[in-house]
Amino acid sequence: MDGLEKEPAAAQAIFGDHLAAGRAFTEALARHGEELGLIGPLELPRLWTRHILNSALVAPLLRPGRVGDVGSGAGLPGLVLAIMRPDVLFTLIEPMERRVAWLERQAAELQLSNVTVLRARAEESKLFGALDQVTARAVSALRTLIPVTAPLLRPGGELVLMKGAGVDAEISAAQKAIRKYRLHDEEVLVLGEGLVSEVTRVFRATVD
Numbered sequence: 001m002d003g004l005e006k007e008p009a010a011a012q013a014i015f016g017d018h019l020a021a022g023r024a025f026t027e028a029l030a031r032h033g034e035e036l037g038l039i040g041p042l043e044l045p046r047l048w049t050r051h052i053l054n055s056a057l058v059a060p061l062l063r064p065g066r067v068g069d070v071g072s073g074a075g076l077p078g079l080v081l082a083i084m085r086p087d088v089l090f091t092l093i094e095p096m097e098r099r100v101a102w103l104e105r106q107a108a109e110l111q112l113s114n115v116t117v118l119r120a121r122a123e124e125s126k127l128f129g130a131l132d133q134v135t136a137r138a139v140s141a142l143r144t145l146i147p148v149t150a151p152l153l154r155p156g157g158e159l160v161l162m163k164g165a166g167v168d169a170e171i172s173a174a175q176k177a178i179r180k181y182r183l184h185d186e187e188v189l190v191l192g193e194g195l196v197s198e199v200t201r202v203f204r205a206t207v208d
Contacts (some may be wrong), residue, residue, distance in 0.1 A: 003044040004030045010195050011048065014056045021083045026052050028106060029074060036102055038074035044064045049198055055080040055137065055161070057191040057200040058087070060086050061160050062171050065132030070122045070149055071139040073099055075106055079163060081135065082112045091131070095121045122148045129154050137162040142174035142203060150181035153207045160193050171203065182208040 005206030007023065009019035015022040030047055043051065064087045067186045072092035092103050092115060100119045107115040107141030118125060134149045134157070142161070149159055163170060167188050171178075178186065181203040191200040 004071045005045050005048045007062075008048050008053065008196070010053060010192075013051055013195065015084065017085050022052065022056065022080070025075070025079060025083065025106060027109060028109070032102070033074060036098060038099065038102065049196065051076050052080060052193050053192070053196050054198060056084055056204060057196070058135065058162065059084040060159060061189070061204065062133060062135075062201065064088055066091065066130065067135060068093055068122075068125075068127060068131045068136060068147075068149075068152055070136040072103055072117075072150075073138075075103055077135055077137050079103065079106055079110070079112070079115070082107070082115045083110065086114055090116070091127065092117045093120060093122050093125055093127075093207070095119060103121045122152065127154070128153045131157055133160050135160045139159050142167075142170040143177050146174055146177040146181055146183070148182065150177075155208060157207050159203065159205045159207070163188075163201045163203050165201065166202055167201050178205070184208065 012019055021201040030044055034041055058077055059081050062085050066089045068091045070093050072078040072094040078090055078092040094100050100117055103117045128151050131152045134152050136149060139145055189202045189204055193199055
């Protein structure tokens with residue numbers, strides 16, 4: 001497709017046996033993403049690097065169980081992670097109807113039997129205490145994201161939240177929420193160093 005970033009060599013190393021499905025999803029997002037308001041007009045030349053591989057690097061942090069992806073939008077990271085981790089059950093939580101339709105269509109076309117799409121805001125999802133892990137990408141700052149995501153976790157569940165380079169400042173600003181929702185073992189993981197040009201940062205913490 002014109003304008004779409006050439007598949008980076010790292011895609012094979014990251015996706016492994018799931019690369020064909022990763023390509024299919026990337027191509028579908030490149031074809032339809034802008035018209036559906038899923039990605040901006042400037043994203044095609046960096047779609048693999050900034051969005052697909054950025055999401056895929058999180059896959060090894062997940063464990064078998066039930067994972068919720070809050071604000072799934074285009075399926076980043078939820079659909080990418082579901083492609084890579086067929087052993088994990090994903091609930092993609094998204095309030096906007098056209099994005100829900102996109103997520104459902106892609107899950108069907110990619111034959112992802114481990115995906116359920118839920119049209120709801122996280123705080124209205126009726127998933128309180130139901131999930132083993134929660135992911136989110138480009139949703140909001142930690143001080144507002146933690147109160148929305150932490151209640152969805154069972155005791156001992158884990159937040160796996162994708163963040164930008166300003167994550168340390170976000171953590172400082174979120175101390176009140178971190179205490180209120182009894183997070184512990186907070187850490188920032190930097191994924192993909194030496195493998196991709198844009199690393200992925202993850203805020204990870206456990207909920208009591």
